[in-house]
Amino acid sequence: xxxxxxxxxxxxxxxxxxxxxxxxxxxxxxxxxxxxxxxxxxxxxxxxxxxxxxxxxxxxxxxxxxxxxxxxxxxxxxxxxxxxxxxxxxxxxxxxxxxxxxxxxxxxxxxxxxxxxxxxxxxxxxxxxxxxxxxxxxxxxxxxxxxxxxxxxxxxxxxxxxxxxxxxxxxxxxxxxxxxxxxxxxxxxxxxxxxxxxxxxxxxxx
Amino acid sequence: xxxxxxxxxxxxxxxxxxxxxxxxxxxxxxxxxxxxxxxxxxxxxxxxxxxxxxxxxxxxxxxxxxxxxxxxxxxxxxxxxxxxxxxxxxxxxxxxxxxxxxxxxxxxxxxxxxxxxxxxxxxxxxxxxxxxxxxxxxxxxxxxxxxxxxxxxxxxxxxxxxxxxxxxxxxxxxxxxxxxxxxxxxxxxxxxxxxxxxxxxxxxxx
Numbered sequence: 001x002x003x004x005x006x007x008x009x010x011x012x013x014x015x016x017x018x019x020x021x022x023x024x025x026x027x028x029x030x031x032x033x034x035x036x037x038x039x040x041x042x043x044x045x046x047x048x049x050x051x052x053x054x055x056x057x058x059x060x061x062x063x064x065x066x067x068x069x070x071x072x073x074x075x076x077x078x079x080x081x082x083x084x085x086x087x088x089x090x091x092x093x094x095x096x097x098x099x100x101x102x103x104x105x106x107x108x109x110x111x112x113x114x115x116x117x118x119x120x121x122x123x124x125x126x127x128x129x130x131x132x133x134x135x136x137x138x139x140x141x142x143x144x145x146x147x148x149x150x151x152x153x154x155x156x157x158x159x160x161x162x163x164x165x166x167x168x169x170x171x172x173x174x175x176x177x178x179x180x181x182x183x184x185x186x187x188x189x190x191x192x193x194x195x196x197x198x199x200x201x202x203x204x205x206x
Numbered sequence: 207x208x209x210x211x212x213x214x215x216x217x218x219x220x221x222x223x224x225x226x227x228x229x230x231x232x233x234x235x236x237x238x239x240x241x242x243x244x245x246x247x248x249x250x251x252x253x254x255x256x257x258x259x260x261x262x263x264x265x266x267x268x269x270x271x272x273x274x275x276x277x278x279x280x281x282x283x284x285x286x287x288x289x290x291x292x293x294x295x296x297x298x299x300x301x302x303x304x305x306x307x308x309x310x311x312x313x314x315x316x317x318x319x320x321x322x323x324x325x326x327x328x329x330x331x332x333x334x335x336x337x338x339x340x341x342x343x344x345x346x347x348x349x350x351x352x353x354x355x356x357x358x359x360x361x362x363x364x365x366x367x368x369x370x371x372x373x374x375x376x377x378x379x380x381x382x383x384x385x386x387x388x389x390x391x392x393x394x395x396x397x398x399x400x401x402x403x404x405x406x407x408x409x410x411x412x
Binding site (some may be wrong): 051064065089093126168 | 256257269270271272273274275277278279295298299301302303305306307310326328329343347399
């Protein structure tokens with residue numbers, strides 16, 4: 001009853017789920033969903049993920065979708081990265097903030113820069129400004145702290161790290177956010193860590 | 207040890223939290239946070255909500271922020287609207303989808319239309335197109351269903367209802383999404399329901 005991750009090697013949310021599994025020391029089979037070929041919109045995949053998005057995680061006869069829900073699920077299953085007591089609520093708040101302010105703006109800025117440079121300039125600026133603001137907020141929250149919640153790494157850090165890992169592809173400069181840069185290096189030092197293009201397979205495994 | 211909601215009567219996420227409390231039959235004290243006066247960025251409020259956003263919920267000596275985290279928390283406390291067994295994961299997936307696809311696009315379309323009509327037209331179109339697409343996805347998922355998860359209303363419905371309640375203010379027409387329209391009427395029929403401007407106080411209460 002192992003884990004099977006459905007994802008795409010270029011997808012930030014897929015990396016988030018893969019990173020969580022690796023940091024928990026959980027092996028997983030992998031199914032590559034080719035977004036360029038529209039594999040995420042096929043009837044077969046829509047049975048796995050009704051939203052037609054990656055990632056999806058199969059485990060123990062169930063399927064969980066949405067990257068932050070996968071983090072919540074795996075942390076509960078593994079009893080890892082959940083914070084202690086009340087800290088679990090703080091971690092969940094960070095997941096919600098990441099989904100609201102960090103991921104959409106950083107991920108879209110990276111997407112436009114790398115894959116859709118002809119997108120309207122005003123739209124690109126809107127998301128870039130919001131991405132810079134989110135990184136600034138994150139930087140402020142990390143002042144004097146090692147981790148976002150309590151005294152240890154949690155799903156809050158793993159969730160927020162995933163978009164940050166792709167920031168450079170959007171020409172978002174972490175040097176402008178030194179607390180984020182130092183924290184990202186701490187995340188990269190966790191046992192089991194690997195950066196996106198090392199961690200994510202390009203083809204099915206297992 | 208009652209509930210105290212910090213919110214703003216014009217804020218969709220504040221309404222989401224207030225609606226959850228009302229549908230659970232939970233009375234709450236209310237603190238009005240005047241966004242126009244920047245009250246959400248004051249040192250006093252930042253001690254309540256580190257992100258400087260509304261809503262926040264105080265309960266039993268703790269504070270929970272981020273509207274979907276508040277829904278998760280209240281549903282756990284009250285033992286209501288959580289779905290049965292595995293349905294809880296489905297409901298959490300819907301909260302993540304709402305935060306990713308529905309709320310940001312519908313809420314920003316409403317914001318531009320009502321409060322910031324001079325926003326760049328391409329930016330407005332970007333969010334309006336995404337809002338229409340999200341409503342279409344929601345409509346498709348509601349085909350042949352009464353509720354988003356299982357056979358009863360859950361936090362999935364409450365979360366998704368909140369932006370939908372403000373869609374008309376963004377000139378988003380629910381008549382184009384008949385399953386959404388019928389579902390919204392079912393939500394409006396739940397005991398304790400009230401629409402935004404009836405439910406949300408404009409001044410402190412309690």
